Amino acid sequence: MGLDLGGTKCLGVVVDGAGHVVEEVRLPTPEGGPAVIDVLARAAAELLATDAGRQGAGRVGVGVPGLVDIDGVLRFAPNLPGVVDLPVAAGLSERLGGVEVKALNDATCACWGERAHGAAQGCHHVLLVTLGTGIGAGIVTDGRLLLGARGFAGEVGHMVVDPHGPLCPCGKRGCWERYASGSGLGRLAREAAEAGRSHRLVELAGGDPRDVRGEHVTQAAAEGEPGAQAVLEDFAWWLALGLANLANVFDPDRIVVGGGLITSGEGFLVPTRRAFQSLVEGMEHRPEIPIVSAQLGERAGAVGAAVFAATA
């Protein structure tokens, strides 16, 4: 059984040995630590009440957004108001009568899920990035999940790629997720709209350039509008820049791109791959590193959490 705690909803699944989701539950994410444990416990209880859930009982995995330590304590979760130092694993285990609970970062779970049953099957060195409000990452090296000394590894979104760039809520300037996330795409699009470089974007936003969002870019670019296409090229270049930085460091055999942004269209992966080729060190001396879309969609985190709990 795997649970994925998001900023807006908690998704729970029971997965069979082949990775198929046989039961599923969705509950809205509430505010505050105790309420979060409550909703996780309710989701788990609903799944445990099913036939499949009863068979699989014994191990629960949870993916959570933020810095979660190796004891399953969520230390820092910028997208969950009121949640800090929340003992997710211990708290949920207690609520479930002592069932073993493993809590990991959500993107780490997604990477483990895509490797087990999705876009990175058979790969031993995987970099997965999830493009949403920010950028999360899960990393597999030599067939094992990279967790780091305290479990905080994979915070790639706050890799600074331009110290003169826009201010990030974290306090630094030019973090990668200011450019290459869903909100980064929105920001690049609003800049273009406000500078008059794409009338179609303004039109799609209902007339106000400040209302332009990422999905307007995808739509206008698909229609062939040059201004929107230029925004998407720019976005793809920034995405490729960070992926190349990470590929130089990890030397993965596959890069998987997931998250909300990819579900609305993967057209931007074409210019991303092109820019990536020119940004990786010594590209002419190494085999190509494929950049592919995630396959498990919004269930990747919950599936990965389930697989991790079952096998760790």
Add this chain to the structure above:
Amino acid sequence: MGLDLGGTKCLGVVVDGAGHVVEEVRLPTPEGGPAVIDVLARAAAELLATDAGRQGAGRVGVGVPGLVDIDGVLRFAPNLPGVVDLPVAAGLSERLGGVEVKALNDATCACWGERAHGAAQGCHHVLLVTLGTGIGAGIVTDGRLLLGARGFAGEVGHMVVDPHGPLCPCGKRGCWERYASGSGLGRLAREAAEAGRSHRLVELAGGDPRDVRGEHVTQAAAEGEPGAQAVLEDFAWWLALGLANLANVFDPDRIVVGGGLITSGEGFLVPTRRAFQSLVEGMEHRPEIPIVSAQLGERAGAVGAAVFAATA
């Protein structure tokens, strides 16, 4: 037995079980692939002719500068003119009558050496950077060396940290090693000298700002000259920026700084640690990550190569 092939010299050592160097040989590095294999074979032969070398025979490790693949082929070595696709492990093994040879990136070897017998003993998640002409890195995650899918992991020097920055010989702009390596320090210092921000630097360079080098900064800053101290602060900030990027990604329990630059004075580590604190994601929610100097000096790579060969 370990060999470390550098841009100017080849250093060979025989190491005992406690990590002490009991025999040592140095030979100048020649140009061209066949000559490089020759000099490695000569260094190994000299060591094998010693009592300690005879006892330790059977496994040889080699650290080489550049992208070396998991079969021990040096694919790309920007600092070794005329060397490309050189089968270091197989070539040296053949010259030594079939002795088993392991070839790894030199900074990877240094990391393994510092972890076994130097500044990172007992650490399971180590990031080591060597600051020289460029920036090399060796990374240990969960007690194991990070090599990557082809052995090319750890190319941190070409992580882009400012796309509007100075051009790098690799063709990109604003690679980290344009700022935080030995040559990066020299570049920052010449900028300051040419802009008239440090007369002492110009003086130490013999009157021409274009002749200012990194060691002049260290000396002038130690004398208390404000202009040179500002250069060193700037350098430390860039070093901290890249280290924080990597710490966000790896969550190490220790960072080790080595290479030629640290041997001429580690004063810059104080402002580096200060800047690092402000750049790591969620620093207030995690334990401090110590940034320490390497302990094995120029022998780190050769010692690490020997330890790796003996235990891998």
